[in-house]
Amino acid sequence: QKEVEQDPGPLSVPEGAIVSLNCTYSNSAFQYFMWYRQYSRKGPELLMYTYSSGNKEDGRFTAQVDKSSKYISLFIRDSQPSDSATYLCAMMTDSWGKFQFGAGTQVVVTP
Amino acid sequence: NAGVTQTPKFQVLKTGQSMTLQCAQDMNHEYMSWYRQDPGMGLRLIHYSVGAGITDQGEVPNGYNVSRSTTEDFPLRLLSAAPSQTSVYFCASSVDAYSNQPQHFGDGTRLSIL
Numbered sequence: 001q002k003e004v005e006q007d008p009g010p011l012s013v014p015e016g017a018i019v020s021l022n023c024t025y026s027n028s029a030f031q032y033f034m035w036y037r038q039y040s041r042k043g044p045e046l047l048m049y050t051y052s053s054g055n056k057e058d059g060r061f062t063a064q065v066d067k068s069s070k071y072i073s074l075f076i077r078d079s080q081p082s083d084s085a086t087y088l089c090a091m092m093t094d095s096w097g098k099f100q101f102g103a104g105t106q107v108v109v110t111p
Numbered sequence: 112n113a114g115v116t117q118t119p120k121f122q123v124l125k126t127g128q129s130m131t132l133q134c135a136q137d138m139n140h141e142y143m144s145w146y147r148q149d150p151g152m153g154l155r156l157i158h159y160s161v162g163a164g165i166t167d168q169g170e171v172p173n174g175y176n177v178s179r180s181t182t183e184d185f186p187l188r189l190l191s192a193a194p195s196q197t198s199v200y201f202c203a204s205s206v207d208a209y210s211n212q213p214q215h216f217g218d219g220t221r222l223s224i225l
Contacts, residue, residue, distance in 0.1 A: 004153075025156055029132060031211075031215075032211050034213050036216075041219075041221075043203075043219050044154070044201070044218075046213050046214075046215065047200075048165075051212050088153065090154075092211065099144075099156070099214060101154040101155075102153055103152060103153035
């Protein structure tokens with residue numbers, strides 16, 4: 001069983017809808033949680049970075065972390081076709097900076 | 112803003128050939144790492160370095176070597192290429208291994224082994 005599970009999608013939504021993405025994990029030592037966006041043939045780009053449980057908002061993006069349930073989410077409001085990409089969750093313990101990534105969810109926003 | 116630069120962007124090799132994937136960063140980051148990305152597998156750590164002269168193995172190190180002679184550069188060497196090493200390779204860097212800052216990625220090298 002993978003340490004981090006993420007539905008690969010694809011997730012197709014109409015423009016303007018809310019995109020809801022999530023990851024589950026098994027290692028309770030994870031404390032830092034990230035979401036990356038990856039366009040085709042490009043490297044992952046950091047979107048959100050949170051520590052421990054709670055919510056963080058940045059423009060149209062909201063990241064939620066529920067450590068008790070080992071569950072993290074990313075919400076994209078007012079989705080745009082330019083949001084079409086693969087979204088990767090990532091998490092880290094506090095030792096030596098090792099990251100564990102989810103496999104990524106492909107999102108398609110249709111005009 | 113160069114950030115993390117990877118070369119080449121594409122490469123085709125024959126089985127048994129060797130090659131070096133280059134990675135350079137201009138952010139004075141201490142921590143650098145190499146990942147491979149395969150469909151359905153996500154990003155898997157190959158090797159990482161917490162500073163010049165210090166490297167260590169990640170999750171899938173077999174068939175790969177690294178060295179870190181300078182802060183800026185972190186090359187990845189394939190010793191004898193195998194078809195199973197066909198993948199997209201990403202280099203990433205972070206401020207250091209202690210401040211728990213996220214990693215920044217290059218745009219990858221797409222490697223095909225025939």
